[in-house]
Amino acid sequence: LPRRGLELGNRRPAILRAGNDGFAWGGMFLEGNPGTVPANRLRHAENVRLRGGSIHSRGGLTRVNSTALHSSSAKILDLQDFQARTRKMYPLFTGCPGLSTTVGFSASWYDTDQSPTWQRGLYYNSASSNVVANVFDGQLYIGIDDTLKVLKLIKSPYGSEALAFAGSEQAEHLHKFTGFTIRALEQFDGKLFIGLDAGAGASKIAVYDGLTIHDGTQGTTADLTGIDPPSRFCRIRDKLAVGFSTNPSGIRLRDVGDAPGTWGALIVGALATAHMASYKDNLYLTADSTSVWKYDFATLATVNTIAGSTIRGLTTFNDGAAQYLFYGYQSTLSQAIIGRYDGSSFVDVHYNITAAYASARLPRTLLSYRGSLAALTSTAASGGRLYISKGNDTDGTVAYTETAQPSGGTSGALDAVIF
Amino acid sequence: MWLARTTVPGGTFGAVGKFWWWLPTAATASDFTEIPVPSNINVVDLKETSAHYDGSLYINGGWTDNMVLTPDLAFWAQGIRPPTGIPDVAVGVGTLTASVICYYSWIDLETNERSPLSAASATLALTADGVQWSNLPTNPQNPRVTHIELWRSVDGSLPRLVMQRQIGVTSILESVEVGSLGEAFTEDFEKFPRCRYNVVWRDRQVMAGDDEHPDTIYLSLVGFPERKALSLRTKSGQSIVGLKIVRDTLMVGCERAWEVVTGYTEDDLAIEIVQPQIGLASQHSLRLIHGMMWVPNEIGFYVTDGAGWFFVGDDVQSKWGDEYKLNRDNYERSWAIHDPFDNVYMLYVGTHSDTGTLNAFWTGAYDKVVPLQGGQMGQPDWTYDTSTRVYHCGEVLYIPGSRRGDLYLGSNNGTIYKANNYDPDVTGSADDFSDTNAKRLRIRTGANFFQDYGGDYAHGKRFTEIDIFAKTELSGLTLNLYAGDEDAYPARSATKTFTMAASRAVSSDNYAFQPKWTWPFAPLVGVTGRALVVELTGASPQLVEIAGFQPYWKEGPAPRRESDEAVDPG
Numbered sequence: 001l002p003r004r005g006l007e008l009g010n011r012r013p014a015i016l017r018a019g020n021d022g023f024a025w026g027g028m029f030l031e032g033n034p035g036t037v038p039a040n041r042l043r044h045a046e047n048v049r050l051r052g053g054s055i056h057s058r059g060g061l062t063r064v065n066s067t068a069l070h071s072s073s074a075k076i077l078d079l080q081d082f083q084a085r086t087r088k089m090y091p092l093f094t095g096c097p098g099l100s101t102t103v104g105f106s107a108s109w110y111d112t113d114q115s116p117t118w119q120r121g122l123y124y125n126s127a128s129s130n131v132v133a134n135v136f137d138g139q140l141y142i143g144i145d146d147t148l149k150v151l152k153l154i155k156s157p158y159g160s161e162a163l164a165f166a167g168s169e170q171a172e173h174l175h176k177f178t179g180f181t182i183r184a185l186e187q188f189d190g191k192l193f194i195g196l197d198a199g200a201g202a203s204k205i206a207v208y209d210g211l212t213i214h215d216g217t218q219g220t221t222a223d224l225t226g227i228d229p230p231s232r233f234c235r236i237r238d239k240l241a242v243g244f245s246t247n248p249s250g251i252r253l254r255d256v257g258d259a260p261g262t263w264g265a266l267i268v269g270a271l272a273t274a275h276m277a278s279y280k281d282n283l284y285l286t287a288d289s290t291s292v293w294k295y296d297f298a299t300l301a302t303v304n305t306i307a308g309s310t311i312r313g314l315t316t317f318n319d320g321a322a323q324y325l326f327y328g329y330q331s332t333l334s335q336a337i338i339g340r341y342d343g344s345s346f347v348d349v350h351y352n353i354t355a356a357y358a359s360a361r362l363p364r365t366l367l368s369y370r371g372s373l374a375a376l377t378s379t380a381a382s383g384g385r386l387y388i389s390k391g392n393d394t395d396g397t398v399a400y401t402e403t404a405q406p407s408g409g410t411s412g413a414l415d416a417v418i419f
Numbered sequence: 420m421w422l423a424r425t426t427v428p429g430g431t432f433g434a435v436g437k438f439w440w441w442l443p444t445a446a447t448a449s450d451f452t453e454i455p456v457p458s459n460i461n462v463v464d465l466k467e468t469s470a471h472y473d474g475s476l477y478i479n480g481g482w483t484d485n486m487v488l489t490p491d492l493a494f495w496a497q498g499i500r501p502p503t504g505i506p507d508v509a510v511g512v513g514t515l516t517a518s519v520i521c522y523y524s525w526i527d528l529e530t531n532e533r534s535p536l537s538a539a540s541a542t543l544a545l546t547a548d549g550v551q552w553s554n555l556p557t558n559p560q561n562p563r564v565t566h567i568e569l570w571r572s573v574d575g576s577l578p579r580l581v582m583q584r585q586i587g588v589t590s591i592l593e594s595v596e597v598g599s600l601g602e603a604f605t606e607d608f609e610k611f612p613r614c615r616y617n618v619v620w621r622d623r624q625v626m627a628g629d630d631e632h633p634d635t636i637y638l639s640l641v642g643f644p645e646r647k648a649l650s651l652r653t654k655s656g657q658s659i660v661g662l663k664i665v666r667d668t669l670m671v672g673c674e675r676a677w678e679v680v681t682g683y684t685e686d687d688l689a690i691e692i693v694q695p696q697i698g699l700a701s702q703h704s705l706r707l708i709h710g711m712m713w714v715p716n717e718i719g720f721y722v723t724d725g726a727g728w729f730f731v732g733d734d735v736q737s738k739w740g741d742e743y744k745l746n747r748d749n750y751e752r753s754w755a756i757h758d759p760f761d762n763v764y765m766l767y768v769g770t771h772s773d774t775g776t777l778n779a780f781w782t783g784a785y786d787k788v789v790p791l792q793g794g795q796m797g798q799p800d801w802t803y804d805t806s807t808r809v810y811h812c813g814e815v816l817y818i819p820g821s822r823r824g825d826l827y828l829g830s831n832n833g834t835i836y837k838a839n840n841y842d843p844d845v846t847g848s849a850d851d852f853s854d855t856n857a858k859r860l861r862i863r864t865g866a867n868f869f870q871d872y873g874g875d876y877a878h879g880k881r882f883t884e885i886d887i888f889a890k891t892e893l894s895g896l897t898l899n900l901y902a903g904d905e906d907a908y909p910a911r912s913a914t915k916t917f918t919m920a921a922s923r924a925v926s927s928d929n930y931a932f933q934p935k936w937t938w939p940f941a942p943l944v945g946v947t948g949r950a951l952v953v954e955l956t957g958a959s960p961q962l963v964e965i966a967g968f969q970p971y972w973k974e975g976p977a978p979r980r981e982s983d984e985a986v987d988p989g
Contacts, residue, residue: 025965025967026800027734027801028734028801028802029865030734030738031733031735033905035865036865038865039867041734043864043865044862045861045862046774046803046805046860046862047802047804047860047960048802048862049763050800053966054964054965054966055862055966056963056964057894057961059838059841059848060845060850060851060858061828061836061837061852062840063836064445064837065834067447068832069425069448069833069834069835070425070426070427070437071427071833072832073427074426075425075464075829076831076835077465078467078812079423079816080469080476080814081816082420082476082488084475084490085474086420086490086491086492113420113820157820236585237582279585280586280588281584281588320456320457320494320562321455321457322562323586343587368491371494372452372492390452391454391455
């Protein structure tokens with residue numbers, strides 16, 4: 001029996017209005033029985049967030065990839081942020097993409113971690129002869145006509161382009177080689193070797209040791225003088241090889257040591273060197289002609305000839321299983337083709353870029369870039385373009401990606417370096 | 420750029436794994452680029468641990484060897500074993516007069532990583548001679564090797580570098596003078612054993628989780644993270660479950676203890692037990708949040724700054740213990756996320772009995788996890804995040820070059836999902852992109868007595884009305900009321916249920932002017948008892964905010980009623 005009669009009428013106001021007025025909701029309290037849960041706590045809270053005293057439904061998920069990665073049953077076991085200082089590719093042009101196809105020279109940089117991916121950075125619209133670039137002492141050196149410069153990279157905010165952000169000059173002037181055009185740069189033996197063109201028999205190689213330019217002026221001695229225009233350097237067997245732009249010429253080799261150095265005699269060959277690469281302890285060369293050349297420290301001779309072709313780009317690339325030598329050429333059918341050499345046999349049609357992208361022409365430069373093989377090519381009437389393999393899928397089972405130059409430009413591609 | 424690792428079951432054995440890089444613009448599988456995996460490396464169907472050093476990413480646990488990813492996206496097994504042959508050298512033509520011993524090593528000139536020296540050759544006595552190297556090996560086991568190095572010890576000195584040559588050369592005749600030799604080979608090191616866990620600490624890579632020697636910690640040379648130089652064993656003798664750096668302190672998580680490594684060189688490196696009773700459930704459950712490491716273990720959750728240890732599982736300890744016991748393997752493979760946008764630590768444990776068959780995160784809002792007077796630590800607000808979908812990882816990924824990130828989750832269907840999406844106009848914000856659980860919202864209070872605990876059977880409550888204070892313009896909710904005693908829930912189904920339709924749907928009022936906040940429900944026929952449990956549930960909730968509730972009651976019978984048809988006693 002009740003001890004007293006029922007009380008009638010509402011007991012107002014009621015006791016609890018948790019959440020506001022400083023009585024903030026708290027999270028789950030799972031200890032004891034439900035009667036022990038404090039008034040502003042929850043016994044169960046699922047898919048909510050506690051903010052400002054209230055209980056909010058949590059945010060949802062949206063899908064990133066509309067088609068399954070790897071497989072529709074693939075476990076995505078790990079996600080990672082990897083924003084190390086990744087190296088960029090620096091394509092060089094005649095003119096400047098989007099501004100001029102013929103006036104001056106420019107340097108751009110391609111970096112998948114920036115937006116836009118391919119950016120114009122340097123434009124020298126009064127330059128008349130050449131632009132080259134290479135790495136020395138942790139910096140990118142630019143040779144523009146007769147002037148040696150050091151790039152001072154100005155990273156533009158994500159979504160803006162360097163040229164628009166910082167202007168056409170982002171390099172520090174280092175030295176002017178009056179009367180010469182800089183044709184090649186290479187780091188060797190802790191120094192920067194500079195190939196200087198003043199015509200056949202009047203060209204030379206200067207050296208920058210980080211302090212002094214050894215070029216035969218101001219009391220210094222150039223490293224090598226009285227030569228044909230140097231066109232390319234390459235390191236091999238602890239030596240520096242230089243090729244020349246005259247034909248016939250050949251190569252010369254230099255050992256380590258301070259400038260002026262000791263250069264070996266000309267190893268004669270009927271080629272004007274375009275590109276060089278060392279592979280399996282031998283030196284390989286292309287000459288904008290029909291052959292790949294090889295120097296094995298005994299003989300400089302052709303080792304592969306593709307009739308009617310123009311072979312130029314040359315690089316080594318490790319696909320995770322083995323190191324290969326890749327060469328790029330334009331065939332008699334005006335197709336851009338990449339060949340591959342494994343040290344024993346040449347496969348002349350490893351990937352036909354033009355079969356996938358009709359406008360692709362001469363692969364001027366091949367590069368190993370972030371686990372992919374990259375080709376900077378000329379094209380039919382649309383200027384230089386970039387073709388990059390899908391990872392190590394260099395034979396194009398998955399087509400290379402094509403990237404047009406910045407700002408819809410049609411400038412001519414010259415060369416590219418990785419830094 | 421961002422990285423992802425995927426696995427599928429192998430055709431016959433193990434798993435097939437792939438490694439990818441991708442960008443925020445990725446929208447289909449074709450936007451992901453595969454990073455080549457060396458031909459002699461297989462994936463392991465476990466989560467991996469990684470550490471950054473000098474631009475490269477050192478990755479352990481997810482592959483059959485310890486791996487390194489270089490800034491150029493070359494992906495290699497860490498460390499290079501020395502050449503297995505003995506240098507084939509003989510007296511040749513040259514100009515040296517000395518006793519020499521010769522060695523080989525391999526080197527990857529892209530990363531400047533070299534192997535230890537090979538075995539030594541026999542001593543050559545040279546008298547105005549050179550050294551003829553023959554049968555140079557051309558097939559290093561690690562495909563990253565680019566060059567072979569020749570070393571020579573002259574008259575008992577340290578071996579010094581003679582030259583580096585590209586792989587492929589088979590014979591060399593040299594007589595490099597002593598003064599022209601290169602660097603000396605001064606350090607003893609070897610390749611690390613395969614380990615599950617790694618960190619970089621004081622310019623050394625530290626590894627643990629060697630399945631052959633689970634109680635051993637390995638340390639690299641300073642500045643050469645791939646070269647193992649030292650090892651320590653846990654003082655407790657227990658297996659190592661995880662490693663973490665907390666405020667420059669190297670913390671070693673064991674099964675039932677925590678130990679700390681101190682020192683800098685082989686002369687003073689030491690390991691000591693700092694917590695003999697607190698263990699670690701899983702390496703991947705560790706997260707650093709504002710300098711404090713969150714540590715789940717069999718007892719519950721701790722946070723530590725490396726010195727003080729604070730238990731932050733007060734409110735959930737019993738449940739946690741029961742669940743760990745019930746799903747031990749899940750808990751020992753659990754992994755965590757720090758979501759800095761929602762201020763939560765989230766621990767994924769898979770199936771959880773409190774959420775039915777759904778997969779669950781223990782989600783701890785850490786706003787209150789701050790030091791309290793008396794040396795205690797504030798307790799987090801715990802909730803669950805649930806899904807039907809299985810997840811395997813979560814990470815905050817930052818737009819390249821930006822300081823702003825978003826949380827991403829990796830699932831078991833080859834799909835990555837982006838989280839923290841409160842925008843109702845974005846597909847998936849309501850239902851986790853078609854997860855069948857539809858991001859179900861469920862909150863349930865305890866048994867509320869409203870400070871009147873009743874007495875005999877007649878001195879309970881007859882609840883007559885209830886106001887719900889909630890804003891739910893876009894989503895419908897269901898209100899369930901359970902009346903009774905302390906165990907009003909889950910002793911029976913809801914005493915009374917009401918539907919709360921999305922208020923935008925039932926009102927022509929513009930949301931911007933008049934969101935509906937008060938939801939009165941009456942009469943509550945048959946809702947009697949000493950206490951009341953209020954539950955709100957809803958599928959696909961969007962922008963729901965619940966402030967609270969306010970019941971009205973008269974004195975009534977203490978026992979709960981049997982059905983809604985019970986007569987209102989007036």
